[in-house]
Amino acid sequence: MVCFRLSPVPGSGLVLLCLVLGAVSSYALELNVTDSEKATCLYAKWQMNFTIRYETTSKTYKTVTISNFSTATYNGSICGDGQNNPKIAVQFGSGFSWTVNFTKEASSTYSIDGISFSYNISDNTTFPDAKDKGILTVHDAVGFRIPLNNIFRCNSLSTLEKNGVVQSYWDVHVQAFVQNGTVSTKEFLCEKDKTITTVVPITPTTAPPPTTTPTPKEKPEVGSYSVNNSNGTCLLATMGLQLNFTHDKVVSVININPNTTDFTGSCQPQTALLRLNCSNIKYLDFVFAVKNENRFYLKEVNVSMYLVNGSVFSIANNNLSYWDAPLGSSYMCNKEQTVSVSGAFQINTFDLRVQPFNVMEGKYSTAQECSLDDDTILIPIIVGAGLSGLIIVIVIAYVIGRRKSYAGYQTL
Numbered sequence: 001m002v003c004f005r006l007s008p009v010p011g012s013g014l015v016l017l018c019l020v021l022g023a024v025s026s027y028a029l030e031l032n033v034t035d036s037e038k039a040t041c042l043y044a045k046w047q048m049n050f051t052i053r054y055e056t057t058s059k060t061y062k063t064v065t066i067s068n069f070s071t072a073t074y075n076g077s078i079c080g081d082g083q084n085n086p087k088i089a090v091q092f093g094s095g096f097s098w099t100v101n102f103t104k105e106a107s108s109t110y111s112i113d114g115i116s117f118s119y120n121i122s123d124n125t126t127f128p129d130a131k132d133k134g135i136l137t138v139h140d141a142v143g144f145r146i147p148l149n150n151i152f153r154c155n156s157l158s159t160l161e162k163n164g165v166v167q168s169y170w171d172v173h174v175q176a177f178v179q180n181g182t183v184s185t186k187e188f189l190c191e192k193d194k195t196i197t198t199v200v201p202i203t204p205t206t207a208p209p210p211t212t213t214p215t216p217k218e219k220p221e222v223g224s225y226s227v228n229n230s231n232g233t234c235l236l237a238t239m240g241l242q243l244n245f246t247h248d249k250v251v252s253v254i255n256i257n258p259n260t261t262d263f264t265g266s267c268q269p270q271t272a273l274l275r276l277n278c279s280n281i282k283y284l285d286f287v288f289a290v291k292n293e294n295r296f297y298l299k300e301v302n303v304s305m306y307l308v309n310g311s312v313f314s315i316a317n318n319n320l321s322y323w324d325a326p327l328g329s330s331y332m333c334n335k336e337q338t339v340s341v342s343g344a345f346q347i348n349t350f351d352l353r354v355q356p357f358n359v360m361e362g363k364y365s366t367a368q369e370c371s372l373d374d375d376t377i378l379i380p381i382i383v384g385a386g387l388s389g390l391i392i393v394i395v396i397a398y399v400i401g402r403r404k405s406y407a408g409y410q411t412l
Contacts, residue, residue, distance in 0.1 A: 029069065031088070033077055039181030041079035042086050043151070044174040047318075048098075051264070051275065051283065053164040054121060056129040063264050064126055065275055066096065066119070070268075085113070086176040095120025095135055102176035105145060110177050112144045112152070115160065117167055125230075138162045151175040151184045156192035157302055157316035159282070166282065168302070170316050192314075222351045223258020225274060226362075227265035233362040234267035236330070237274055237286070240350035245305070247313050247344070254280075254305075271299075272356035280306050287318070288356035290327065296357050298322040301341045315345040323354060325368040330355035333370035 030045040049067040056062055069092045076089030076099075086102040096119050103113040118137040121130045140160045146152045152174050160167040172190075175183055220240040227235035241256035256276065265274040269290075276284040287300035300318040307313055322339050325331035332353045339347040355364050 033079055035079050040178050042176050043183045046172040048169045051166040054127055055131045057131050065264050065266055067266050094123040108148055109145045112142045114141045138165045146188050149179050149184050150186050150188040153187045154190035157314045220255035225263045229267050233359050235272050235356045236359055237354045239352040242348040244346045295326055297324040315342050317341045328358045330364045330367045332367035335372035
């Protein structure tokens with residue numbers, strides 16, 4: 001737990017702000033704001049990232065994803081008093097800030113009044129060759145009402161999109177106007193958490209069969225993707241992707257076309273992100289993590305797609321365990337493999353090879369093959385089957401020979 005002592009707040013003395021960073025996900029945040037009597041008045045725990053599309057001086061467009069908040073400061077986060085409303089304020093990177101304002105609606109409800117995100121497009125490191133300069137801000141008037149003495153929970157992925165900026169939030173738990181210094185155990189759920197098609201986190205990694213069988217689709221084309229940072233290439237991925245999802249009891253299959261797919265991402269010491277997007281897919285995120293300090297695995301998949309009826313299909317699961325391999329190596333699986341994200345969404349991969357950490361000179365390291373590709377076990381099986389078949393043939397021949405011998409004796 002890292003604590004920051006902020007400047008005095010009118011009517012409430014000094015405020016103590018504590019932040020806990022998740023052990024695995026670099027953008028898991030938890031804060032507890034207390035008043036002058038050290039009683040909790042505002043609590044929040046959430047995960048988020050930001051995807052920004054901007055125009056370059058050459059009149060092309062680039063996309064960047066902001067997901068590293070390890071250098072964040074939290075000046076301006078307050079409990080609120082008679083003159084000021086509660087507020088969460090986060091500053092990070094070079095000129096980035098994020099603010100959430102709360103308003104007490106009546107004696108029985110409060111609301112998440114609005115969310116603002118500001119970014120410094122003059123930062124050439126984050127936005128190379130950007131046409132515009134200065135601080136740009138997007139504001140969304142959320143106006144979401146919550147009963148007092150309830151903690152708002154939304155594990156499902158929620159997005160806000162405006163002016164080329166997509167704000168993504170999940171695993172959200174927040175309560176303003178905390179009463180008697182105790183965070184409530186009574187939850188007020190967002191609509192997505194009330195439905196059965198979008199639930200996060202999902203503990204089982206195996207999914208029940210869909211309600212209908214999708215039409216078989218041809219094998220997808222294999223694409224090559226990479227993520228770069230200041231040290232060069234930090235993530236490599238080669239794979240053919242086929243998305244299977246169920247919406248309103250209708251099963252659909254989509255092949256990812258790498259020729260029309262954009263990709264971005266980020267690399268951190270403990271996590272790495274690969275994000276794909278195209279015309280009908282807002283984003284498809286693969287989040288990798290380090291475990292036990294010596295292995296990596298696919299921990300999380302987030303997806304949001306535009307459907308033909310104009311609606312948006314979104315699923316997120318941060319409790320996966322696929323593609324496990326030692327650090328310093330790559331993971332490879334040439335055979336078709338299924339990643340079960342939820343009962344409503346699965347990904348089939350073909351000719352897969354990934355290395356999200358310790359990439360040297362932009363090349364894959366030695367690969368650890370999946371069990372599907374490991375055909376060494378077939379050799380003893382084949383040999384054993386052959387020997388068994390030979391023994392059976394010998395026994396049958398012996399029995400037939402004995403019967404013929406008995407028949408000859410009877411004739412004589």
